[in-house]
Amino acid sequence: MDGVHDLGGVNGFGAVELESNEPVFHEDWEPIGYALIFVGAADLNAFTIDELRHAIERMEPRHYLTSTYYERIVTGVAALFVEKGYVTHEELERRAGGRFPLARPVTPGEPAREPSISFAPGETVQVRKDHFRGHSRMPKYVRGKRGVVLHQAPRFPYASAAGHGIEAKHEPTYHVKFDAKDLWSDAAENSTVVVDLWESYLEKV
Missing domain, CATH: 1.10.472.20 (Nitrile hydratase, beta subunit)
Structure with missing residues (x-):
């Protein structure tokens, strides 16, 4: 949230x-x-x-x-x-x-996206811009930003559903690399940030 x-x-x-x-x-x-x-x-x-x-x-x-x-x-x-x-x-x-x-009090959860959309290493993706009342493992500082997929990790229960005790689809997380300058204007030159994000948090570019 x-x-x-x-x-x-x-x-x-x-x-x-x-x-x-x-x-x-x-x-x-x-x-x-x-x-x-x-x-x-x-x-x-x-x-x-x-x-x-x-x-x-x-x-x-x-x-x-x-x-x-x-x-x-x-x-x-x-x-x-x-x-x-x-x-x-x-x-x-x-x-x-x-x-x-x-x-x-607990807030509403969110089921994983259907159907699944997979991403390949080297592919440019964009993080969703949504704001959440429920549980989210999608930091605000990467929302709406573009990054490059480095790696697909094993499947885990989708956090935005699992955080509310509702049925949670198992889907992969992706290690996504962002140019730090795209996240913060005063970031060091040639620096990057890698964030682990569930598949349902990412969109095709």
């Missing part, structure tokens, strides 16, 4: 701060929070990883921007457990001892 999480190529957030020898986890609760992904997606088969991504996208913008990586995961998983009926919001807040914000 088009939200605050889609920060690729966005200015105004300052430099990325790097932590030397950064550990995987900073707090004792973080590995437990991360393990909830495997409990929900693998053990219970309650949701897909794309549904989790969409739940995180649906966080209230100020909550999203002020949360850490693992806080977003816990919020997304908790929201899905409530939506799928495994726990109530009231029970979460009782166990947390206070307010427990969840993701906002």
Whole structure:
């Protein structure tokens, strides 16, 4: 969906701060929070990883921007457990001892394109210009832009459907190379960006 999480190529957030020898986890609760992904997606088969991504996208913008990586995961998983009926919001807040914000309501999904349109390595393609209320793995900074297909990757469930728990057609993703100057006017000369995009996000030129 088009939200605050889609920060690729966005200015105004300052430099990325790097932590030397950064550990995987900073707090004792973080590995437990991360393990909830495997409990929900693998053990219970309650949701897909794309549904989790969409739940995180649906966080209230100020909550999203002020949360850490693992806080977003816990919020997304908790929201899905409530939506799928495994726990109530009231029970979460009782166990947390206070307010427990969840993701906002789920938005509509999008089925994959029918019929399929395949692309060959070396072919110039254009990314769709559409804006999404639902889950999308198509960054805003490449929409409407032209690039060249480098490689066709194996088939995966179409994310814009899988993110909503609806039947997701398996279709290939493509590694598409863009001239960075076509994406950002101040990009370095002779630089390129490669983005992995589902077949349904691409159009013939």
